[in-house]
Amino acid sequence: MAGIHEREITEELKQSYIDYAMSVIVGRALPDVRDGLKPVQRRIIYSMSETGSTYNNPYKKSARIVGDVLGKYHPHGDASVYDALVRMAQDFVMRYPLVDGHGNFGSMDGDPPAAMRYTEVRLTRLSDYLVQDLDKDTVNWVPNFDGSLKEPEVLPAVFPQLLVNGSSGIAVGVSTYIPPHNLGEIIDATLHFLHNPEVTSRQLMRFVKGPDFPTGGQIINPQDLVKVYEEGKGVIRVRGRAKLEEGHGQRRRLVIYEIPYMVNKAELVSQIAQLIRDRKLSGVDEVRDESNRQGVRVVLELKKGASFHHILNQLCEQTALESSFAINMVALKDGAPVQLTLRDYIASFVDFRKETVLRRTRYLLDKAAKRREVVEGILKALDNIDLVIDIIRNAETTDQAKKRLMSQIGLTEVQAEAVLEIKLRSLVHMEKEKVEQELESLVKAIAEYTEILNSESKLLEVIADELKHVKKLFADSRRTLIGFSDQAETVQAAEETFFIELLDLGIVRRSKTQTNLVDFIEVQGSDPVMFLTNFGKIFCISAYEIPESQRGVALNALFPMGNDEKVLLLGTQNQELIAITEKGKGKRFRLDVEKIPSRGGYYFLLDPGDMVSVVVPVTSREIVVVTAQGKVLRLDTDSIPERGLRTGGVKTMRIYEGDQVVAATCLNGPYIVTMTENAYAKRTDINEIPKRNRGAAGVFVHKANEATGPVIGVSCNENMLYRSGREWLSLSAADIPVCSKASMGKKVLRTLINRLV
The missing domain is CATH 2.120.10.90 (DNA gyrase/topoisomerase IV, subunit A, C-terminal)
Structure with missing residues (x-):
């Protein structure tokens, strides 16, 4: 029968599944190594830039942006576009948000955003550096889904967006999870790579200390970061941060002020409350959420004599206050998913940036050369202004005037056409000095563009200058701590001097006066105290995590100790x-x-x-x-x-x-x-x-x-x-x-x- 081709169903299923898988991998789930964006994110940013929804313009309704993206570039559901738009506006998801949202865009408690008809958006200033020079032939353009429009294949990102904001996605048979990083650290590593292309991932870690999450916290297994950056995959453990505050009377509070990335705060508070009800969290009377726009604040009221460190350990063991993240740095490179090391990504970005700057420079050089030809023609016309006016007035047609300008004054066809497009009144009153200055600036620009195209060092200098400019505008302090840090931060105790004494029967005491003549150390409140046991174990807590009391506290209330295990020595840094x-x-x-x-x-x-x-x-x-x-x-x-x-x-x-x-x-x-x-x-x-x-x-x-x-x-x-x-x-x-x-x-x-x- 005409139009029907017989084929084994297994072959058809295999080919169709491969086509579907590649469509999901390339077209939806994975970011591009060059600009760090998924297709839907790229289309949103391009569409907003195209319609003028930039940081220096008024907000526009989210529904309008979603409609533009759906109608022009993204033939999928409106929910997928709005979800992506919302995530790019959430400062607890994006380390450096790309969209500035006005209205309810959800919260760390898992609250959903308002409907798109209520919220308004515009691009952030940082997003300008993703679309900068898009009109200067910096990237390739491809047809949209129905062939009626063109859209950029990739955005000409000035900074390494993929590592800065990270990405996550699940495709068919492949997934990615790239954590966000500190923009200043990533740019410093990129600048170092520009001048030292043989550098290794481990050497780049001098600059990139580790992931930097928007919600802060601390990475407690920094030794595993080497594997993450050298292999492109690994597991990191992130713990929230807490401090100790003095309450009424002799009561104290454990205050959680940072939680791990992507942890639902409301669920965390619910977990803690359930542990208190089930009496699995000894030493805590109640928990309440006092968070506001200034930040996270989850307060646990401690019972008298309760150990901060012991309770914090219980929270980390039984709740999401300590969470693991499986990092898998996969991105699209040349249209295929690739596992990337830290060096691989920075090298790919630098190669892309070189290509982008070269294309921009060729475009600007061509534009400047064409303009120079026109300006030189205008100068010739000004030198022969009376003859030019006579030719134009006496010519019967524009074509005749053009030919006479070319033959009598020596203009090229382009120059003659440019002169004829100028009104006679404007030509007569044109200041020759300004035209000469324009020509001089064009000559300098052409020389500079030519140098960039012919000199690798000059090209790298341009890339470095643009990176430094972005760093100057947007770099900020690291939020996520790497490795050990004092969990109990309290102004009242930080600078006080204490004696930590080891008493009989496994009791440790903190006091301001020394009573034990042997097993003691003198420390400040924020100093770490290390306990070395006969089992070869070592535990470390801050001095003010040990309750200040005459009786002291049992060591096994501060950290787990086995039968017959005893502390041999109190150590200091x-x-x-x-x-x-x-x-x-x-x-x-x-x-x-x-x-x-x-x-x-x-x-x-x-x-x-x-x-x-x-x-x-x-x-x-x-x-x-x-x-x-x-x-x-x-x-x-x-x-x-x-x-x-x-x-x-x-x-x-x-x-x-x-x-x-x-x-x-x-x-x-x-x-x-x-x-x-x-x-x-x-x-x-x-x-x-x-x-x-x-x-x-x-x-x-x-x-x-x-x-x-x-x-x-x-x-x-x-x-x-x-x-x-x-x-x-x-x-x-x-x-x-x-x-x-x-x-x-x-x-x-x-x-x-x-x-x-």
Whole structure:
């Protein structure tokens, strides 16, 4: 039968599905790598620019814009156009909005925007730099859906829009999620690439610190950003930000003032309220939303003595206050979806920008050359003004006048036509000096355009200047923090000085007066305090996150601790420490708050069955390590290698079966004092203890037996403290006899010793 072609249905389905898939990928869901826009966004911006809905003109009804876009360029539903228009106007979705909306455009609570007949829009000033020079042959034009009009294939974006505002979309078999970034950082990276095209994605991260969301928050796994930018995909975790405020009386408030990107605030508040009702959020009485036009403000009223840090951790674990984002940097390049690294995208944008500037320059050069020809003809006519007037007056036709001007004055056909188009009155009164000035400026412009076309360095200079101009106008401060930052920000406590004290039975206390003579550090309220445990774990909180009280607060209320886990040391930023395990493994390391995960991490990776015995600050270049059986190893601190936090140790002291490391101290005097559990003490001249290499077994210095009990501590101080039960008492080194290495020491106290410092 005529007009009917038989074909296998499987082949037809395969081809039709491929056609459909490519139509969705190219025509709807994915942004173009060049201008960073999806087709519907590009058509909206072009249509608004075409109809004069720019930042310096009055608003126009959204319905009118939607109608223009539908009727001229976008043959789909009006909802798709209006949704895209609304998103480009929402400052909690777009890092730098491209549309300026007037009216109700929705909210972070998930409220829908008003109908398009009520809202009004116009382009923002930034959008001008997407359509700038569109009329100068900078891009290709393609027919619209019915062939009646032309539309730009891409907009001649002056700045890297795709990374600046990001994009998300799901097509057939492919999706994209590109987070927004800080405009200033992206432009700085692009400027660096212009002069260093061999730069890597990792090197560009000197400028691009990470995504910069319009809603702020903080990225708590910055180490994963390297993978994101080097591979074009990865997962980042974003946490909202909170601060501690003083309330009435002794009550305090936890105030959430930034939430993760694209999190529905109303749903977050509802989640928190449900946790309070279900009694799964201990320490909180109520939650209320006090947000307004000035920003987000979700207030949690804390119970007396409640831990800010503990509650914040609960919120992050049980609500959307901490959210993950799967980044997949896919965009259309040469009409096909491509996975892009940070360098790939910037390189693609620079290539596009070079092409755009070259096309614009050729257009301007051609226009200037044509105008120069006309101006030169006008100058010739002015030099022969009487003859020109005579020719025009006496010519019977325009064609005859043109030929006489060409033959008698030497004008070209273009010049003759231009002179004839000028009214005689205007020609007579035309100032020759102004025409000469115009010619001079045209000659300079032509020389400049020619230089741009012939010089790569000049071309790059033009691109750089335009990027710097955009940065100067629109760059702002970063909103999203990268890595650790103090979660409890309070003006009242930030600059106050406190003592953080470690008490018995796993209690920590913050106070303005020092009562504990041993386990304490002096800090300001905003300083980080690090807790190092015998399980090799490290936790970090700000000083004022520890409640100020006489009783203190249990450590396991601040962070999760296991059975038999105890804190060995309170650490501060940049402090150099040595940690040694019971089995003699050791490492030297430096505390760095930036490298500690917000939920805690490991400072020592332990072997099975081992645990950290002692952590000591490095205060000298020698250290002595003591075992329960009385062996002492003296060695240089530098012989213990320095390692990062999340690593294991190296063999520092050889430990035999039945023995274990119990104490260590850096040498700062001529003697060491060792003490046993049953209060047998002795003083040993340091010269009697030979210095050994790392990994040695050490020498017996204190003979420990059943009567003395195991050695439990070592000190180099002239005045020492010892703990008996729950009391701390003083002891002078001068009262302890100097004994030989084979001695078991002298019983100096009638008590059981828990610890010697």
